[in-house]
Amino acid sequence: MVNTRTTDYWSQFIVDYSGGGDFFIANAYGKSAAQLSYDRVLFGSALQVVENIKLINNIIVVDLPVSAFQGLSLSPDDRAFYQVIADNQHLTGYEDLSSAFRPKKRIRRVDGPYEAEYFDGVYSAEKVRFIKLSRKLIEGELQVGVVVYLAQTLQSRNEMAHDISVKALQLVSVIFTIALSVCYVFIWFIVRPIRRLNTVLSERAPTDLTPIDTDAPKEISELLRTINHFMMQLQNTLDRLKHFTSETAHQVRTPLAGILAQSQNALMENDKPKRHSQITQVIDSCESLSRTVDQLLNQALLAHRFKSKALEKVWLGALIKEVSRDQVLTALQQKVELAYIGPNDDCQIVGDTVALKKMLQNIIENAIKYSPKQGVVEITLIIEKNREINDIRPRYGHS
Template sequence: MRASSSSLFLRLMAAISAVLLAGAALLAYAASNYAQRAAENAYDRLLVGAAEQIRETLRIEDGAITTDIPVSAFVALSLSRQERIFYRVVGPGGETLTGYDDLPAARAGTPGDDLWDATYRDTAVRIATLRQFMAGAPQPGWATVVVAHTTASRAALVGDLTLRALLLLGIMSVIALAGVAAAARFALSPLHRISAALAARQPNDLTPLDVEAPPEISGLVQAINRFIARLSDRMEDLRHIIDDAAHQIRTPVTALSAQVDLLQVETSPERRQHQIERIAARTAQIGRLANQLLSQTLVSHRARSATPERLDLRDVLRQAAADAVPAALDRDIAVNFDLPEDPVWIDGDPVTLREALRNIIDNAIQHGARSRLRLSVRREAGTIVAEVADDGPGIAEQHWPMVTRRFWRAAGDGEGFGLGLAIAADVARAHGARLEFARLTSGDFAVRMVFGKDAA
């Protein structure tokens, strides 16, 4: 099993924390901007209010413009001891009526009412300029009221508002993260229940998993149950194979042991030679049985696990014949191929198909063919047929339904084990094909593996 470097909970929390962090950063930026605008607006209103109060005091007395600066105009702006306030009243002719002579009266290019930032006496200030038309003055024209205020208190207010917003945002983020952690734990709890249910099982318990799970995880439970079902089927197949192997091998092994015991006490050279020949034959019989049992196990395994490949059935039949035909050479059996020139394509597992055809050919050589064996592949009525025909007596028709059962043997058949055709039938079913038997018009007996249209 591949182990992950971090748990699902930690990865989930990391992703959510990243989102919260990004959101908090955006909110912090927005809060800072809002604090900046709020402080600017508040102090600008106070600054303009102070200039407005001074402008309201402008009047003409004895032909001259006079003003009486109200103390209340600067009260709100001078709450901090570090703040400084500058003012100037300029007459229509540009003369300073009161205040600081060097305080700028207007921003370049903006002769009317204005709010602007400047540097005065090496200090950053915010300046408000208001104008008042003085019609009764000796020289009618616009009088200008200028009020400047240092910006330290503005910056302090911005910092204070931003800090409060960030503090509140931090508290909310911590609460949100704690809530998300609790929610994530709760959301992942079905996985912990599934894990606990599997860990508490006995090794031989292959019943379906019965755990309550939300729809998002029910698919996982179903997948686990499908896997358990497949594993249960495999274990059942394995149990049958082991039972069959134990049952089938016990008798010949017992017989072999008895023959060895007889050989040990036999004194006659002729009878000892006879016993040795019987032991050799019994050993060969046990070897063939073991090979067929292994072949059955291989077929059972690959039927569920092998990935189908695109195969030329002619090549599969040739390979199967190459494995089985050497036995025919000992009996002087003529082997003929009847194959089309063009490829005959099917989708299947090359290993199990070759094993099935080899068993059919081997069965024909061992129990049927007298002098000839014909191997053919053809297309017939929308199907694909692989056929093994021999000139032997074949299988009696009343036995055709039984010969594909495992370990079934006709009475008097002392050589076979009843596995070869059963294996071939299993492979055929796994490939959507069927195993058929036929008596040909020539008198030959044929075993066919017929693939339907969907298998071709």
């Protein structure tokens, strides 16, 4: 046996707390459907009343049929009120009913040959739904205007609206649950390849950077290609790092072994000229080792910048002048004259400032190093049309 109180409680809970647009739409739909249904019953009753008013021998005869109120009696908890007026004279019913029909906004609806007016108002301290139906009685030259007022309380109407709203919300809830379940299934199928990819990555060794070979749908194939490309770049970086480490170890190990051997020999040598010569060789080896380390560090720095730094606009002439000024002291120590001879107009290129500076520094240092004593190193920037840089050429020779 169903507990009607519990059912009513949960129905009211759904209506009150479902929230959002669904509640307002269902509530509006329930009210509209109940309003339309009960208005038709109200119209049918008023129509039977007005059609049973006749003009016989210039006398208005009102014959209220029982069937006119049978439809209204289907709502046992509601009360019905009526009034019949002919030429503004009360004939029968509740005499003050028409005075309560004072709508601010009337709803007019044409049903067949009659024009009905509907209105929500208050009568006898209760909220009611009014209908006003008019008709003209004609006999010979006599015309009489008849108006029927009919009103019904709203309890059954509101209960029907509530029931419709609850059923509509229940239907929407079922549809929403089904739609949510379908969406969950689709999302699960979409996310499953990503989970499989996550499993493949988590089970890999830290040093395994080989491309991932797994089936992937179109939705994540681009992601898989991006991951493989990134892993390939990371593998190349690690390979370069290994090569650089191996090369550095080879380049540094030999000079260090020579320095160690020469230092030991100088330590055991008693002949001062020989000891001085050995110490000089140690100093030369240290300078050579320092240059080697500088070259390796510069190589690593440039390789890193080429891979990680974005290119920028560089004024090449200003950069050449800056590097030239930095090399003036070195040129004086080598007894070489250093000169920048043009042009006056600067040019702009796209590149890496640090890499270009290292390149220019290396070129100018080599020019100074291999120039004869009292020689001149001239630096010239040549710019040709349709080309930003054609030649950066240091020239050196005798003064």
